[in-house]
Amino acid sequence: MKTANKENMSKSKKVDKEQLDDLYQFTIKHFVEHYDLQTELVDHLANDIESIWEKNPDLPYEDARDKAFKKFGVFGFMNAVEQRQKAMHKRYLKFLWTELKQWFTLPKAIKTAAFFIIIYVAFTSSLFSYFIFAFYGVVCIWSFVKSVQLKRQFKRRKEVSNKKWMLEEIIFKQAGGSVLLLMSQLPSLYNLSDNLFTNFYFILGFSVFSTLFFLWLYISFLILPQKAEELLNKTYPEFCV
Amino acid sequence: MANNKLYKGSLITIILKLLDEGGKMYGYEITQKVKVITKGKLKITEGALYPALHKLEADGMLDVEVEKVDNRLRKYYKLTEKGSKETNSKLQELQDYIKTMQLLVNPKFSLD
Numbered sequence: 001m002k003t004a005n006k007e008n009m010s011k012s013k014k015v016d017k018e019q020l021d022d023l024y025q026f027t028i029k030h031f032v033e034h035y036d037l038q039t040e041l042v043d044h045l046a047n048d049i050e051s052i053w054e055k056n057p058d059l060p061y062e063d064a065r066d067k068a069f070k071k072f073g074v075f076g077f078m079n080a081v082e083q084r085q086k087a088m089h090k091r092y093l094k095f096l097w098t099e100l101k102q103w104f105t106l107p108k109a110i111k112t113a114a115f116f117i118i119i120y121v122a123f124t125s126s127l128f129s130y131f132i133f134a135f136y137g138v139v140c141i142w143s144f145v146k147s148v149q150l151k152r153q154f155k156r157r158k159e160v161s162n163k164k165w166m167l168e169e170i171i172f173k174q175a176g177g178s179v180l181l182l183m184s185q186l187p188s189l190y191n192l193s194d195n196l197f198t199n200f201y202f203i204l205g206f207s208v209f210s211t212l213f214f215l216w217l218y219i220s221f222l223i224l225p226q227k228a229e230e231l232l233n234k235t236y237p238e239f240c241v
Numbered sequence: 242m243a244n245n246k247l248y249k250g251s252l253i254t255i256i257l258k259l260l261d262e263g264g265k266m267y268g269y270e271i272t273q274k275v276k277v278i279t280k281g282k283l284k285i286t287e288g289a290l291y292p293a294l295h296k297l298e299a300d301g302m303l304d305v306e307v308e309k310v311d312n313r314l315r316k317y318y319k320l321t322e323k324g325s326k327e328t329n330s331k332l333q334e335l336q337d338y339i340k341t342m343q344l345l346v347n348p349k350f351s352l353d
Binding site: 073076084 | 267268269273286287288289291292293295296298299307310311312313314315316
């Protein structure tokens with residue numbers, strides 16, 4: 001009778017609240033920073049721990065947890081984190097692309113065309129070199145300021161929610177990646193021959209590039225952060241961020 | 242114990258097929274279901290399962306929903322319309338592959 005009771009008890013042995021908190025900490029220790037992925041992995045580990053307890057009810061929690069973690073292989077949660085990051089970047093680029101397309105449909109296309117014409121006229125003028133450095137200089141400074149502002153905003157959001165979402169981090173912290181790329185390429189503008197700026201196709205191409213580049217920065221630094229809540233709710237409807 | 246390397250290329254198809262039959266499922270459930278169906282011959286490793294699920298989700302094949310079960314949150318996956326179509330095409334691909342392999346492994350000789 002006693003054995004039967006023990007069996008029934010062991011079958012219902014569940015991971016408790018304290019142990020769940022420990023599992024969240026355990027995933028953080030193993031480089032899973034984001035709440036959505038942590039939640040999924042915590043549930044998986046908890047399920048496996050409970051299954052291990054069904055066969056071996058006396059096994060201490062820590063041992064059962066480590067046994068469950070070992071099944072993830074030598075790389076632990078790394079593969080899952082990596083794939084999740086790839087998936088989120090893909091999603092972010094999709095949001096960026098959706099916004100960008102709007103600037104080529106009416107009514108926003110008028111603004112894009114006007115911007116392009118201004119740039120084209122400036123780059124074909126005799127003072128083109130000044131305009132280029134003024135344009136890219138202003139863009140660099142503006143991007144740097146926005147990047148710092150967004151990082152601060154992200155920090156404040158963290159203080160409020162205490163949870164980190166992968167997409168949120170990409171929107172607020174990684175938008176500046178493209179600017180670093182631009183800054184590294186800026187000195188090479190010096191090396192461009194002045195003759196190139198007498199070539200119609202080169203100026204046209206350079207103006208198109210500059211317009212697209214500005215739109216890209218404008219969307220990633222201003223529009224997407226403004227729409228962050230909407231995008232996060234769209235991405236994580238299950239969590240109601 | 243089956244050679245897991247042979248199953249590696251079919252992981253996506255296995256996941257899609259299970260979701261097609263089981264409706265919505267969560268990660269741990271998928272690993273256990275495969276173990277039961279194959280009588281323990283095939284074990285989907287956790288290190289491979291979640292990257293595959295996240296890739297399918299990013300490609301728009303899977304939808305997710307979260308439910309509170311016991312005292313914790315559980316993430317369920319289910320097929321989208323695109324995922325259902327992909328399941329059929331992946332299963333067809335797999336069946337063609339099996340047929341081709343059978344021709345190679347077990348060729349039927351005839352006098353014709």
